[in-house]
Amino acid sequence: MLTITMAIFIPFLAAIFIPSIYKGIPRVNIGWFVLIIPVTLFIMLARNISAIAAGETYIQTIPWIPSAGIYFTTYLDGLSMIFGLLITGVGSLVILYSIYYLSARESLAHFYVYLLLFMGAMLGVVFSDNMMVLYVFWELTSISSFLLIAFWYHRKQSRYGAQKSLLITVTGGIAMLAGFLMLYAMTGSFSIRENIASVGELTGEALFLPALLLVLVGAFTKSAQFPFHIWLPDAMEAPTPVSAYLHSATMVKAGIYIVARFTPVFGGEPVWFYAVSAVGIFTLFWGSLNAVRQTDLKALLAYSTISQLGLVMSLFGLGSAALHAGYSANSVLYTQATFAALFHLVNHSTFKGALFMMVGIVDLNVGTRDVRRLGGLMSLMPFTFTIAVIGSFSMAGLPPFNGFLSKEMFFEAMLTLRHLEFFSIGTWGTWFPVIAWIASVFTFVYSMIIVFQTFLGEHQPDRLDRKAHEAPPGMLIAPSILALLVVTIFFFPNIIGQYLLRPAMASIYPSLAGEMELAPRILAWHGKVDTPLLMTGGVVILGIILYRLLQYWRNIYEIGPFRWNLDALYNGMLSFAERSSSLLTNFYMTGDLRNYLSYIFAFFLLAVGGSLWFTGGFSFDMSNDAPIALNEYILVFVMAAACVLMLFVRSRITAILLNGVLGYSIALFFVFFRAPDLALTQIVVETVTTGLFLACFYFLPEWKREKSAQPTKIFNGLIAVSAGVVVTVIALSVQGNKMFESISVYFENAYDLAGGKNIVNTILGDFRAFDTMLEVVVLFIAGIGVYTLVKLKAKKEERDVED
Amino acid sequence: MKINDVILQTVTKLVVFIILTFGVELFFSGHNDPGGGFIGGLVLSSALVLLFLVHDIETVEKGIPVDFKKVAAVGVLFVVGTGVGAVLFGASFLSQAFGHFELPVFGSTELATVVLFEAGVAMAVVGTVVTIMLSISEDV
Structure with a gap:
């Protein structure tokens, strides 16, 4: 039945539109629009009560990442029905109550967006049959709870309570994830129903007990069971409708739901x-x-x-x-x-x-x-x-x-x-x-x-x-x-x-x-x-x-045991973690780029060079190599000269240009070896980065010769030279050892599979589109990161926030 | 960053259009020949970077009143959206489809959903590069 899958997504979709409705229709309290959603969902679910009571169950599967066993499976049975009705029913009442509780001056759009996010996530938890999907929604409830507790984020206590609840419930969530993965390792399925079906074979397995305990940790943290209960009193900093909804009627019962759901397994x-x-x-x-x-x-x-x-x-x-x-x-x-x-x-x-x-x-x-x-x-x-x-x-x-x-x-x-x-x-x-x-x-x-x-x-x-x-x-x-x-x-x-x-x-x-x-x-x-x-x-x-x-x-x-304070333990652990991590970070984050580069290269030498050394991966076989033409010799010479010269130049702009020589020479190599895509990319990337370099260069001070002690210089030089040697050795060893069959055969019929003649692009856009998608996202995050770092400097005096 | 260079400015006016055209050409040819969303996007953004370098930022922003952060965001949305779109049609995430269609002017043409994906990549690249460029150079 498609409607159950829809029921999960309707709140999320609605959350997208809430801000624009809020801006577009300012005269009506936005809560009235939001109220429609849980009421509709409640009626939708309630119409199925008699069918469920007659013993029917509804299941629907949408393949998501089938190769990893992850299907978007929704499952409606008696247990999820109770929770579904609670979530939508209490949700309706809470929203009705919030319309009167929150004054119109509050940022209502935020409030209702978070509330709808929570509702969708919670429905996702109770309707999902696939453990991975369940886990995603599970963490989403923690996040929306965090946002709702910190709704009045200018209060110090609200931020403290939000952080505490997030740390404790998400830690439990990760434990639960580990438990799920163990179950998957034993049964080969993320589906809860299939796990229940194969319960007889489970009990003897070595991982059975750890999986049981880890799942329980997740359930106990979420449901505020001793000794993880300490987050719940601090979560009361949230607006009261939120406390009524998340922290008594629904979210804290997610742990109980997990216990009930996994009772047939464990x-x-x-x-x-x-x-x-x-x-x-x-x-x-x-x-x-x-x-x-x-x-x-x-x-x-x-x-x-x-x-x-x-x-x-x-x-x-x-x-x-x-x-x-x-x-x-x-x-x-x-x-x-x-x-x-x-x-x-x-x-x-x-x-x-x-x-x-x-x-x-x-x-x-x-x-x-x-x-x-x-x-x-x-x-x-x-x-x-x-x-x-x-x-x-x-x-x-x-x-x-x-x-x-x-x-x-x-x-x-x-x-x-x-x-x-x-x-x-x-x-x-x-x-x-x-x-x-x-x-x-x-x-x-x-x-x-x-x-x-x-x-x-x-x-x-x-x-x-x-x-x-x-x-x-x-x-x-x-x-x-x-x-x-x-x-x-x-x-x-x-x-x-x-x-x-x-x-x-x-x-x-x-x-x-x-x-x-x-x-x-x-x-x-x-x-x-x-x-x-x-x-x-x-x-x-x-x-x-x-x-x-x-x-x-x-x-x-x-007297006595009441003085033993779990909160003090939590605070102590938190400040200990903060102190020790800032100590550790300050120890190696010196603010000097050269130090960072030496860490990176030293690690590279140890990891890659070390494994080469221990596995004895050196074997040079040059018999299959193509002859080296004269133009290639010239290009290599030019690159080497540019590299060496860069060490001795006096101004930054010369160094940037010499760096550009390296980049364009590599592009020329791609041209020699008939890789037009790579050559094009390399040329354009080089051009753009040189432009960026110039933009940064404008703000940098005069380039001074840096004075450092002789041993440091020798050490750095040693790292630099050995990094170069290791890279060369790897390049030669890779050519010498053919350990795997070439996979290029797979891409040769790209035109039949993906409809494109350019194999490089069919790989980027079709065969490995997931990689490309994530790369694009990373690129975007990097861009936004630069923007926020440069533009949004903290303006302390304008903030209305308790410290 | 203001450089008063008449020759450079005059040349740029002409060259920018050549580069932009080249970028679009690269974008579309990417399906069967060298090119594609990433390279096309990079070429387009190099044209913009050239504009910003030669003219000052205010002039260019007046001429091209586009928020490049949004361009990047829309690009990411396209990329993720084609993936989700495939799920809506019952295929698995990020499946791309293609087919041959008879179009009035172009005749038999191959249309592929991967174009949307690549357009998203191009927009994300342009948006990000220009955003970084502007953030750094505006920070005085």
Whole structure:
């Protein structure tokens, strides 16, 4: 189906036109035009829900670089459907919200271009079946996230947060790329589906475990899992719609998507089970614990997002156990963990999106999001308060909100761990529900902080920048829709369960799909008071007590492990890298061209001359050489004379002209040897470079005889002479050794293959067009580089940027 | 960079057109004979460089009000675009097509997509060379 491929490219195409629409129609907010795109895509995808639910999948392949195994394959199944709907659905709401959130004075064209870039890239990640294509889109999401975090780039914190997120996620991305390449080395295919199909042969391979770990590093960095979670709180410098969209609803879930997508490949492996579930559960605990100490509402939500992502991650880890067991009563139990993970993934996007938008409204209206300065906003902002209550209570796991359902399922899944008989888990299995429960208590506490410290208590108008009032209706639409979803899903969870989650389960457990019903009915009340319900009750009781006594136990954050700071480690590593690289660079970048040339030639001597020496490549065979004619002797003499003279001339212009003699003589050689193309090129290049030389020459000072120490002179002379000798030796050896068959036969029928009689040009434009294309791009970059270096000198005094 | 040389200027006025014509001729002949986008572009840019050297920059910019950075950018777009274009027609990236067509004036003519590719190369070369030349010589 072509539409899925189109769905990826529509946002990119739209991004191209946004700046011109922005300039052309200044009276209408550009956001309204942008809004059309995600809404259209959402409807497009939604029309396929019933087909996907019936078990259909859509796949389309466009050959991209077939020789390298890279095909542009798009694949729509249950799992990518959920993510596709999240990306376009939350995307629509976020854009609707941004129309009111961002003032018209901001550079809106940039904002929406970045947002569309992200949307396209994210759709690319979830719809791509080819790992290389997926990787390209994966890094593109990091880049667009970087651009969006640094949207207010005049702030120092924004730039810091953007750099941090880019460094951490891209490092993870490269690890993942290495993992993909290892998978390719084992299976010979970049296609995820083909890798899944050949999973049986994989497990014994030596590269299997490294590939597994590297892919996980990529997933963990993107999804902000411990210890890579430190970038997410700093990413909150982005405008709030961006935080709602990228840093809670979609991009950070890309890592979870990768884990889900690769569960069929790696799932049966104990390492996968342990890594995913242990990292997930610890992230859940650590995130919720740290969220409680935050005073900035957005930082609190950031840690809460980290913690919730950990929850989903741990569930996927648990669910992978089902693949180890094969089909049995137990595996039914473990698939329920995955089901809960998918369900909570959807729920989290709804309530966390609403909460972020709510915080954005508060921030915009009163000018602060510090809970110590907020309070008593309930009567002033009743609608915002309602949204906050719905979002927070859902996050805390209370009925009648969707978070309650998935939280119950989470507890139930954790409890099944006690019965796990394989992976030699032993008593560790009992720890999982305990940690999960403790983390949920803290989740409850920070959810209460969001509601009660912001909206109840004493109103402090004098500590706020602006007078509090309700947000404009347009701004409330998007969070209200999400809040409505939170409630609706609670009452009708099985619509989502049957139409979205069941097909997704089938794509995570392709081997089990036919054998059992993977999607249970989601029930709010199981007909009896069971352990999960008791656990929820315990969470509420202990949570209320802890919230009440918050001021007495807050001091624990001052002690022990909370002082160990991963941020300090990151900053230390960064400044160490900067310091040592500038030390190293200053050591050899002396600013003297002659030094650089001697490095280059010395390296050349070592690498090329050295390998010639060690391989014994010298063998001169002059028997096949053509006789040397008189005119060639003359030309060689002229060139040699020009070279030697250049050493002794006094003025630059003479040196340039002598250099020109060399170039034109080479052109003459090409003429002698009947290579008109090369001769022409050489002549014109020589002419143009001489012109450029003259232009530069104008700015250079008088040419003075440079004084240097005798040993330096001898050393430089030695390098120069030996470089010449090595080149000569290579030229002679190449002629003497015919190690490969000539490939010129291939180009001889150029006229039939490429329609041109000039073989040189058919090679340039057709056979090796990829090289030419990249050369042209490099040439252009070099030109722009010269231009920017010369023209755009930093004008410091005009910048409005914090240093 | 101002050189007042009447003879050079007069000769240049004539020679530039010869060079430009030669450049275009090289560009088109490149398919079957020596020439092509790269050489054609270089010859064209050498004509421009000559103009800039003989006259001062302001005069030439008044006569040829073209932003050469954009020329280079459009050239790169052409080169990459022919590659992407091939994908749109179901061929693999950068495949070139050619065929023989009956045209009113020219008779049976060979048309090839590689011309677009080569035009892109030529534009990129001209744009880049002139951009570098201008950046350096304007930097006072």
